[in-house]
Every structure is written in structure tokens, then in C-alpha cells.
Amino acid sequence: MVMELKERNNHFIFSGCDTVKLAQEYGTPLYVISEDIIQERCKEIREAFLDKYSNTKAAYASKAFLTLAMCKIIDREGLGLDVVSGGELYTAIKAGFPTEKIMFHGNNKSWEELEMAVKNDVGRIIVDNLYELEILGEIAKQHQKKVKVLFRVTPGIQGQTHEYIITGQKDSKFGMPLETQKIYEVVEEVMASEYIELTGFHFHLGSQLFENDIYIGAIHVMIQLAQELKEKLGFILTELNTGGGFGIRYTDHDKPKPLHFFTGAIMETVKEQCDKYHLDMPTVIIEPGRWIVGEAGITLYTMGAIKEIPNIRIYASIDGGLPDNPRPALYRAKYDAIVANKTNEAPSMTATIAGKCCESGDILIWDLKIPKIEAGDTLAVLSTGAYNFSMASNYNKLPKPAVVLVKEGKAEVIVERESYENLLDREIVPEYLKK
Structure with a gap:
């Protein structure tokens, strides 16, 4: 605690x-x-993850709590920002948060929201579905910009938490199901695009999770996918966003684990699987929100x-x-x-x-x-x-x-x-x- x-x-x-x-x-x-506790948590992220492993990034999931002041704290602490709406993005912009360190999530981003992101050079857009990919391509072409994206996928892994806050199972409103042929087609299409650059994949398994085995399982799925895409299409995975969801203490029944319990397992598994398939290690990203605040x-x-x-x-x-x-x-x-x-x-x-x-x-x-x-x-x-x-x-x-x-x-x-x-x-x- x-x-x-x-x-x-x-x-x-x-x-x-x-x-x-x-x-x-x-x-x-x-x-x-408490700014003191937020600082303590951000320090733990640096020590247990960012400084310990090369090619790592952490983005604060702002849906947990976002104000202008919080944007300033997260920027000062050296983290990126994960936003899920035009309102959260607008708050970050008004706070002067570096837009290249912003990741824009959401399962139904509007044209206006995506255009705001493109015009303000948001660092990564996490594409949730084919409809979004289509309109993002139009917006990027209209503004003559090449937009870096990750695809959000559902790896079919289900965590033990409340049914309303699990998100990694196949039957989810979030992300693209891993139907291999469809993923091949979408990746191939994007690789040919002048305006969209696919850097990798994102998954989020749920919230208030206390075990690390589901992260291990999801990474196995994702690295195998990366190997197949490299072999068949020549696609090189450069970024893997493993989401957040690390559990915290609400009552004495909750038994939260230290951050390294999750990040250690994540990094060891990514390395092990990349070695197995002879792949270069991608940049690994985490997105703790609730865990920080x-x-x-x-x-x-x-x-x-x-x-x-x-x-x-x-x-x-x-x-x-x-x-x-x-x-x-x-x-x-x-x-x-x-x-x-x-x-x-x-x-x-x-x-x-x-x-x-x-x-x-x-x-x-x-x-x-x-x-x-x-x-x-x-x-x-x-x-x-x-x-x-x-x-x-x-x-x-x-x-x-x-x-x-x-x-x-x-x-x-x-x-x-x-x-x-x-x-x-x-x-x-x-x-x-x-x-």
C-alpha cells in the first residue's frame, strides 16, 4: 500500500x-x-521499467483522471499520455503537453477528433477498426501527412476481473479480432499506403488485474503474429503496446503486486519470444492509469x-x-x-x-x-x-x-x-x- x-x-x-x-x-x-503519491508511482515506473530496459515507453492513461494540472505533472515526470476522446486531447493540447508523446485511443473516433489529432501531430493513433482506418487515410491525405498508427487487436485472452472491465476477449467492442487472413489483408493495405505507417500493435486485457499470466499469454499470440507477418508480408514489428490494467488496493481483500511483477514478465516474455522467432526486440509500451492515480x-x-x-x-x-x-x-x-x-x-x-x-x-x-x-x-x-x-x-x-x-x-x-x-x-x- x-x-x-x-x-x-x-x-x-x-x-x-x-x-x-x-x-x-x-x-x-x-x-x-496527492502529488507526492503520483510522483512516487512515476518514479517506480522509471526505475522498474524505463531505466531498467532499453526501448521502452510509458503513457499515462488519462481516462483515469485528467486535468490541466495532471497533464503538467505527467509531462514533468517524463511519461507520455494516452487519450481516448477529443475532450481529453483538447485538454492535453491546452496544457501544452508535447503532442508527439500522445497516443490516441477510442473505438469510435469521429472525423473531427481524428482531424484534431492529425493537425496537431499526435504521436500515435491506435486504430480500432477498418472504418476508422478508412477515414484516417482520407484525413491524412487531405492534410498531406503520414500518420503513425498501431492496430488495436483482441488477442482472445480473458482476465479475472469484473465483466464490465475485461477487454481482451474475442467478444469485445474494442479492437480487431485476430482472424489471421483479415489481419494480413489490412496490414498489406496499410504497408502500401502513402499516408498511414503501421508501427505495431496494441492490446489491453482489462482493468484491476492482479496476475501476470494473461500478459504472457497475449504476448505469445502477438509475437507469433509478428513472425507470420514478417514471413508472409515483410512487415517488421517495431512497437508493441501491452496496455495497462495493473491492479491497486481498494480494500484489504485486494492484493496488489509491485510494478516489476508485470513489467518483468512482459519484458522477459517479449525477449524470449523474439529470440525464438529471430525477431528484433520492438519498443515495448505500457499504459498505467489507475495504477498511477x-x-x-x-x-x-x-x-x-x-x-x-x-x-x-x-x-x-x-x-x-x-x-x-x-x-x-x-x-x-x-x-x-x-x-x-x-x-x-x-x-x-x-x-x-x-x-x-x-x-x-x-x-x-x-x-x-x-x-x-x-x-x-x-x-x-x-x-x-x-x-x-x-x-x-x-x-x-x-x-x-x-x-x-x-x-x-x-x-x-x-x-x-x-x-x-x-x-x-x-x-x-x-x-x-x-x-
Whole structure:
């Protein structure tokens, strides 16, 4: 676990900051992101992967958490950026992120998104399907540019995780299935193109994975494909993007592995298979997102109504819930939490943490063991750095929380809290309804 539980005066201290004071100063719900932990994770990527092996790259999967400030941090730490939409690409461009270090993913990129990528010289476009390849070719020709691409393929490997976050199986909305003859035809077509340069392949097996055997299996499939393409078409694999998905700790049931558990197996297998087929080692790319930012984030809430149903359950309601963290409702995701202003107090009750939305499914944590609580207490939910801010909504017309970046005891707002006025900024009343 990257984050060690620290306290001061019975208050939970996160990245040197008193979380109770953060809640008082900035209000709740409040996303808190630790730059210290992000830096620690990026350092581990450099030491266990980038500096240890030649011809390697790492790109932060920005869908996990992306702001202008996060772009600046990732650039400073020497990583590339993986984006999946025009909005994420626009954010990176506005932040001044080097576009040659951007990889553009997505299973249904629009003409406008692809044109933005081509015009801004994005480093790699990860082509998901033949329709995308066709329109990308037209755009590249229109702008007289040669675009470097990787093909996303589904190697037919399935990881052990929630069914909604597995992506490497044959039956997937992502990537091209490995039907050998079709792949031959597409590769041959691209090799003849003036405007598209195929550098290699990308696969992603899923998220929140704790074993490395599926990466090994996928690499076996991919290097064998590379050997067949070289033999039949003369295609030389120069880049292999193995995706991300490395698991993190949400609760004590999760047993995350260090990065080298995955990267060591990946690199050893690529080398072994390339030696077997007499191929040159390609550049190997990883795309950790959740692994970098997940445990670097917490969310602070204020406790409100506490409802006891005798002999059944105690519901402790917070001032947020489903709109700022939809993952429990979507994936049955589990979280751990502490009462931030009672860090030293032993658990004396069990309560279910309920959100404030008008939904029975708005339950953040079932049966949490905590000290005796009361309205006004501060609850800190751990490991919310990934896919919480990114997936936040305005359901029930709730404004989105602020985001605070903390580092060595100092805090800075990097996303302002939405106001009620912000909720109506883009709404228009037709003239006939004004009468």
C-alpha cells in the first residue's frame, strides 16, 4: 500500500495535510489528489521499467483522471499520455503537453477528433477498426501527412476481473479480432499506403488485474503474429503496446503486486519470444492509469442523517454519493473509508454509507466498521483517485465537487467546485416559454 495511514490530533493526515481542515476550508464533497503519491508511482515506473530496459515507453492513461494540472505533472515526470476522446486531447493540447508523446485511443473516433489529432501531430493513433482506418487515410491525405498508427487487436485472452472491465476477449467492442487472413489483408493495405505507417500493435486485457499470466499469454499470440507477418508480408514489428490494467488496493481483500511483477514478465516474455522467432526486440509500451492515480486520491464527505433500523442496519448518509462516485453502482466496486476526525478511535459500530441521491442503489460502502459517528463527522473514502472525478455527473442537479492537489502539507485547488449557477450555464429557454 503506497499510502500509509497517518494521524495528528486524532485527524487523518494525507500527504502532509489535515483532511478535516481540508474539508472545512474547501467544503465537501471534496476530491483530494496527492502529488507526492503520483510522483512516487512515476518514479517506480522509471526505475522498474524505463531505466531498467532499453526501448521502452510509458503513457499515462488519462481516462483515469485528467486535468490541466495532471497533464503538467505527467509531462514533468517524463511519461507520455494516452487519450481516448477529443475532450481529453483538447485538454492535453491546452496544457501544452508535447503532442508527439500522445497516443490516441477510442473505438469510435469521429472525423473531427481524428482531424484534431492529425493537425496537431499526435504521436500515435491506435486504430480500432477498418472504418476508422478508412477515414484516417482520407484525413491524412487531405492534410498531406503520414500518420503513425498501431492496430488495436483482441488477442482472445480473458482476465479475472469484473465483466464490465475485461477487454481482451474475442467478444469485445474494442479492437480487431485476430482472424489471421483479415489481419494480413489490412496490414498489406496499410504497408502500401502513402499516408498511414503501421508501427505495431496494441492490446489491453482489462482493468484491476492482479496476475501476470494473461500478459504472457497475449504476448505469445502477438509475437507469433509478428513472425507470420514478417514471413508472409515483410512487415517488421517495431512497437508493441501491452496496455495497462495493473491492479491497486481498494480494500484489504485486494492484493496488489509491485510494478516489476508485470513489467518483468512482459519484458522477459517479449525477449524470449523474439529470440525464438529471430525477431528484433520492438519498443515495448505500457499504459498505467489507475495504477498511477488510484491510491493517490481520496474523497472527503460530511456525515449527515444517521438512521437506525433496529435489528437490521444503520444507514449513515453523506453529502455526496453516486454522482461523484458511480463505481459501486456500476461495478459493485468496494471501498474502504475512515472517519477522518476520529482516526485513533477503535471501531465500535457497523454502518452502511449511503449517498444522498434519490436512488436505492446509491450506497457507497456496505457494512463499514467505524467508531461511533454523528452528524458533522468527516468521512474519508480511500483510493478514489481513478474514475471518480472522470465519471462524475450532475444527477439530481448536484454540483460536481472541487479537486484539491496536495503535496508535502500544502494544498492547491486545481478544479473549482461547481455552483448552482454553473448547472444552468448552458440551458436555454425557448422564447415561447418565456411568455
